[in-house]
Amino acid sequence: MAEDMKKEIAEAARVLLIEKGVKKLTVKDIVEECHITRQTFYYYFENIPELFRWILERKTEELMKExxxxxxxxxxxxxxxxxxxxxxxxxxxxxxxxxxxxxxxxxxxxxxxxxxxxxxxxxxxxxxxxxxxxxxxxxxxxxxxxxxxxxxxxxxxxxxxxxxxxxxxxxxxxxx
Structure with missing residues (x-):
């Protein structure tokens, strides 16, 4: 369940940055995009750079498993x-x-x-x-x-x- 929520938050950040071209990404933007509370975001990630670190680690794991x-x-x-x-x-x-x-x-x-x-x-x-x-x-x-x-x-x-x-x-x- 925790992994699923992290993936959902990561997907919201991806959509905002890549598909919507947001230049100034904020936690507010992310929580609104994936319809969660700020508290939920901070439960899973300390901050946005921590979210990016998690995404990078997951992508590398996927790369290595393939x-x-x-x-x-x-x-x-x-x-x-x-x-x-x-x-x-x-x-x-x-x-x-x-x-x-x-x-x-x-x-x-x-x-x-x-x-x-x-x-x-x-x-x-x-x-x-x-x-x-x-x-x-x-x-x-x-x-x-x-x-x-x-x-x-x-x-x-x-x-x-x-x-x-x-x-x-x-x-x-x-x-x-």
Whole structure:
């Protein structure tokens, strides 16, 4: 039941930001959209950034549960790019809201955590210190966000090649 109400609140925020183009999202807007009280909203979420964090975590969980390559890291990376490309329109609208700074920081932290998990799961960069790993993760995260921010239709046409080159870089390899 609690999960259902959280999903309903999240859907109301999505509708307001993406479909209705609200620039200044408020708790009042959300509770009116999903016909609940402010008290109900605050029972489930401390604030709107906490709601966004919850949404991001759920979407990542869904992404990881789906069949999209298994042990094929390059296929997983391609899948991630496809998901990001498909979410770009909605993400741009969300980033135009009054929560832009919080959302950018949250997204960056979340992608960094994903890279940390991949590095740990795949035992990558075994010869690096913790300090070096921290910078490698930040580098990959910033590079990926930069690439996605400036993504073009031409990039979409070259997706397979881009994914392959990024995969090789992430694995510490150079293409022939």
């Amino acid at each position: 069949e999209h390559g298994g042990n094929d890291e390059e296929a997983d990376l391609r899948y991630f790019f496809l998901m990001a490309i498909n979410a770009r329109g909605g993400l741009k609208k969300v980033m135009a809201s009054n929560y832009k700074d919080e959302l950018e920081a949250l997204l960056k932290r979340h992608i960094c955590k994903m890279f940390e998990q991949i590095i740990e799961d795949k035992n990558l960069y075994q010869d690096c210190s913790r300090f070096q790993l921290k910078w490698i993760v930040r580098y990959h995260c910033s590079a990926l966000l930069g690439i996605l921010e400036d993504w073009t239709d031409e990039d979409t046409k070259n997706l397979d090649r881009i994914v392959h080159e990024i995969y090789l870089l992430m694995m510490g390899k150079v293409s022939p």
